[in-house]
Amino acid sequence: MRGERASYWNTYILFTVPIKLGRAGYAIGKGRRGSGRGRGNHIVFATKKDWSGCLGPNSESPLNEVLEGIERYSYAAYKQLVGIKWELKGPPLTLVVDHVQQDPYAPPSSVRAVMKLEDTGIPTELYQKRIRRVALTDYISRRAGDIISDKSYDKSQSTGRWQEPKGGDFTINAPKQEVLPRSSCIIKLKEGTVELRFTVGLPARGREIMGKHAAKLLCDFIPEIASGALLFANQYQQRLERHILSVEDQDAMRQQLDARGLVSDGVVAFQSPQNFEVVLDRPNGGPVTGMGIPRGITLLTGGGFHGKSTLLEAIQYGVYDHIPGDGRELVVTDSTAAVVKAEDGRSVTGTDITQFIDNLPGGKSTKRFTTEDASGFTSMASSLREAIELGSRTLLIDEDNSATNLLVRDSRMYAHIPNEPITPLITRIRAMITSGTNLILVVGGLGDWLSVADHIIGMDNYIPRDLKHTTAAILKDHPTVVVESPQQFPINPRRISLANVAGKDQINPAKRNRFLIAFARGDNERALDLSHFDHIVEEGQVLQVAWVLHQLCHRHELAEVGFTQAAQLVEGPGFDFESMESEKIGAKGNDAKMLYSGQLVAVRPIEVGMAVARTRGFKVL
Structure with a gap:
């Protein structure tokens, strides 16, 4: 259960300075109480350095020790988890934290549980064909969703009061009636791995980390979910095979x-x-x-x-x-x-x-x-x-x-x-x-x-x-x-440009109506309503449309494209999420955050094109 730190990662070190009670300062949280480090009336500041000088454990430390070691630290200390491959106990499993939320009230963090295909025991014939991979990953997502629901791991401990516990909930993009490619579970044949992608509200009390509870979430709950969802021996094997063969039959028909x-x-x-x-x-x-x-x-x-x-x-x-x-x-x-x-x-x-x-x-x-x-x-x-x-x-x-x-x-x-x-x-x-x-x-x-x-x-x-x-x-x-x-x-055929539709990183699903895509450029805000799109059946498809619109608005090489070419950005990648993370897409920043959240669901090029056609402000060249 040791971690391998990515060489490029720089994060934060905390240091404290003593102040008098009531003195104003630019605090991001209190220091760890009772440890001799940040005790009493101190303000905690942050600067870009290596965590090891502050926390003691280095990149070879077990994840649970690292989490327990930052008990009651400022919430920003969670950022040290990113960029390290943490080996967990139980089934042979690697945990990757792709994104840590800014604070307990921000959208949840994104984590991946990665297992080698050979360790799952899943027969090769169940995932060699593309349509069977779609059906298998769909089934695995459903199984993980059932485990999370049955164990009540999807329940947040948030009370709404500032100093009370917040977070602690797991979410996976559990499918509905349709069987679609989705980024919640991805099989990577070249790497020989299968990934489960969750969002998790990292727990805190106020803005102080609840490290011991976080250790239980990431080191105990994730292996339990992965064991139940990924290991073939733990499946209702006849039900799994029936699911895959039924989907294959539909596709063949x-x-x-x-x-x-x-x-x-x-x-x-x-x-x-x-x-x-x-x-x-x-x-x-x-x-x-x-x-x-x-x-x-x-x-x-x-x-x-x-x-x-x-x-x-x-x-x-x-x-x-x-x-x-x-x-x-x-x-x-x-x-x-x-x-x-x-x-x-x-x-x-x-x-x-x-x-x-x-x-x-x-x-x-x-x-x-x-x-x-x-x-x-x-x-x-x-x-x-x-x-x-x-x-x-x-x-x-x-x-x-x-x-x-x-x-x-x-x-x-x-x-x-x-x-x-x-x-x-x-x-x-x-x-x-x-x-x-x-x-x-x-x-x-x-x-x-x-x-x-x-x-x-x-x-x-x-x-x-x-x-x-x-x-x-x-x-x-x-x-x-x-x-x-x-x-x-x-x-x-038409050529179009969406270059002036939205500002940087300002295309997101609306918070209250998940079938709205919100655009913002300066003080100009507008929304695209996809609720009347009859073939949009899941909120994850709205996210997928938002992903493509973001590419069209912000990628230089897509500044001027054909109308049908814009829609076909998902014809390959939209139905194969492994390729969405290739050099062809080149995900960075918020784009990568959307990918790794596991919330995207495949959508047809027709729905993407229909969304583009209804986006106010795009130009026909």
Whole structure:
């Protein structure tokens, strides 16, 4: 349990000077009482030196002795823990403290428990494939979270009163229903290690270190959590293997969609219409039969409360793998699918929406449409263009969340207002399909869409039915003329700059609403709300988006980038957190702090791009 000090690290030495009672000074805390060092009425100052002259123990000292040795020292003394690899007792484990909080009230400290893969006993076949590593690390994070919760290690001892104990709580970014790459657990094949990443509130009374309690947290609790989460012998091994194989099956099924001409497949309890029935192979669970939604224009229709929106929601979350038993582990969707809806008041910058609105009064152009307060129509038109520019091949739209005047315009309105500058989606959709974009649309009251649909699925008491043939008779009795535009649907790539959006280190999730990203530059503060992003399912994904936005604002080589290039900063690193710490990213300062906190969760490039598009103040070059 000895430490190996990093050669570059400089920290602090405390020294004290005697003063009279009541004298003012620039104190950072009292000295250690009863030790002859800083006793009585002294003020403790700090200067950059080596701790060893003050504390006695050197870098070869056991961690518990170092912590007990700084009992009742100023909180800044915790900083000596950083930069040393501490070998702990119990399972062969190395503890690394990456960040120490400034004071007991600051965001918690970041620590890593590192173990060699060969010491875990985990069979090699469970982590050699990338998708299996994702599933394994997800399971380990869940297991660690369960141990922390069961042992009540996540409970802070803080009372809110100044001189009472504070901190002492452990946190790991425990997953929800989705199985996603996350920085809370990382397997590094090149190094042959697996890491668990926690945040911990280092304990204090007032601003005085509670060293003995800290020793128990770091030297006893962490080995206990790591032993339960990392050692294969301590797992419910059948449950672990089932988790990994289920995720692998979901990924394999999703990979088959494109070759089968499908955008989604739902193997669910209800009976699939015969014309939509497909069989997909699974490497572990064998073939499964379910309802496949083909490419093209698909309508989900039916009466209210019969399951239209419920089915669309299942399709929407099929871009993610789910844990066994969730109920959605056999629903898989094109991984590029994007939800598009109206967002009154969103910011739009330099987006070409001429395909939907043009020839405005006064000759105003919509080639580079910009507004701080978009209407329902212009916000949805912009989102459509952005989703396609970001590579989405499947658009998911619910009539209830849409600007109706973007979806359709009937013949009476064409006759009534012949000079309308708005061109609805229904006239453009065929050109979009030709260019490779597919559409799944929930519709309950816009019958004109029946005339252009390739596939019509009617929901009746949550049972899907193929209504394409019965719709033909309805269209014959109730004809509708839809003029489809032959005009192509080009997407012109944009170059952008976020260099002037925020000041240094001033992009962070808001404290009260964890789905807000706060920006600050001087006295100018603004926020980006991601709570309406349907594919943002965890707060850690908001952190991941904030990470990318910070890179775009502050890294010199990213001062001017393509819009899609900005989004794809996470296409590799976002799904492989090991590479996020490589030279390609070059994490420093607060960037490294975000990485090592273990709180990041993978997000798709589409969500990153959508966030960039809604960031107020970025420029289109």
